[in-house]
Amino acid sequence: MPLLPPTVLIVTTPGDLGADLVIRQIQERGVTIHRIDPADLARPGVLRMTGTADGEPLRFTIDDEHRCTLSQSVVSVLWWHPGPPGGWEQQESRVILEDFLFGLDGVLWVNHPERARTARPGPRQLKLAASLGLRTPPALFTNDPDQAAAFAREQGGRVVCKTLTAHPHRFIQARLVSAEEIKESADCVRQAVCYFQRPVDKVHDIRLTVIGDRMFPCKVTANGAFDWRAAPEDELGFEAVSAGRPLTHKVQQLMDQLGLEYAALDFAVDRGGTWWFLEANPFGQFGFVEAATGMVIARAIADHLVQTALATHVYTPGGGHRASSGAPWQRAAGT
Incomplete structure (x- = not known):
């Protein structure tokens, strides 16, 4: 039985620069790309998905006006800022899409959303980095203004105040604040757990x-x-x-x-x-670094999505994946 051609699934939003840069690099490698916006699942006729859950390996198809992708052909997924669902229909569709995608075996993710969520910046990440020998400035997380002001005094009078999540309406930069400023803004500190760090x-x-x-x-x-x-x-x-x-x-x-x-x-x-x-x-952006320095980051991401994914697996149209010893994807199943 012939094998399905390998497909890199790009889950993103229209016009994302990082995704565009990676896609251009993958196109040079002769591997099929299917770029989707999950929001299109709730736009009638734009993106169609049909999946089966019957005790066998999860199987689904995704198709639009450009191509039809079978789940068995997916070798890797670039999950790149797809954006939050915009309503109940998009939320429902997104949950089902994610469940099918997350159920695939042997697929390389950059990055798997669930792993990325638990790996996000914060106290756990700082603790892990310090345990591995990376130098990390002392930090305090609190909604108690007295504790925050005391921490600032311990660090020489000023600390960095920063955020871990994006504000829905504006960019909030990291800035230096004094113990006195913290006391003056005590009501604001009490409204949310704040992140302070020694500068x-x-x-x-x-x-x-x-x-x-x-x-x-x-x-x-x-x-x-x-x-x-x-x-x-x-x-x-x-x-x-x-x-x-x-x-x-x-x-x-x-x-x-x-x-x-x-x-x-x-x-x-x-x-x-x-x-x-x-x-x-x-999910940090890289396009501005590549543009300014010429470093081949998009090419490296494309290599990882294609070469790394294809190096250790053969993907068969019957569902499921079998490990290989570096066999090329063109090799027939069973050989």
């Missing part, structure tokens, strides 16, 4: 993009701005740099324990050259 006396930042076992360190300068994400674009500088083997080894351990194939890690580098770990974002 690093930094000379620049590092954005380290990781995909599989490949790492792309980029030095970021922001003309004195504390949070480079909020600095004017013409004041930002990006430069490809190197990272020492001891640090990259710890980063790889962190990725493995978080269960991530991809992440954008942020570090602050102090005057002594120490890299202080701040966070690892499982």
Whole structure:
């Protein structure tokens, strides 16, 4: 029985730059791509899905005006900012799509949404990074303004106030606040658990993009701005740099324990050259780094989605996957 051609499923929204960059690279490899927006499942006639759950391996088809994909042909999934459901119909459709996708065996995810959720930035991630030997500034999570002000005084009078989730209406940058400012904003502190961290006396930042076992360190300068994400674009500088083997080894351990194939890690580098770990974002953007430095991040992601996925599995149209010893996907089933 002939094998189905391998398919990389791209789950995203229209016009996403990162997805576009990766798709262009995959197209050069002769592998089928099916790009979908889950919201289209609730738009009559735009994206159709039919799945079967009967005790056998989960099977489904997804088709639109461009192509029809069978679940048995999917070798990898790029889950890249698909956006939240916009209503009950989209929510219902999304739950069913995710259940079928998550039930596939042997499929490479970048990144699996459930793993990414548990790997998100926060206290657990900081604890794990510190346990692996990465330097992490002391942090406090509290909605008690007295505790927050005391922590600020312990750290020299000021701390970084930052957020872990995106605000629905505006960008909130990380900023330095004093113990006095915390006391003056006590009512605001009481409204939500806040994230405070000791500031690093930094000379620049590092954005380290990781995909599989490949790492792309980029030095970021922001003309004195504390949070480079909020600095004017013409004041930002990006430069490809190197990272020492001891640090990259710890980063790889962190990725493995978080269960991530991809992440954008942020570090602050102090005057002594120490890299202080701040966070690892499982869905951090990389396009601006690639554009500024020429580093081939999109190509590395495409390689991972195609070469890594095809290296160890053969996918058969009858459902299910069988392991191989590096056999190419064109090999007939049973050989």
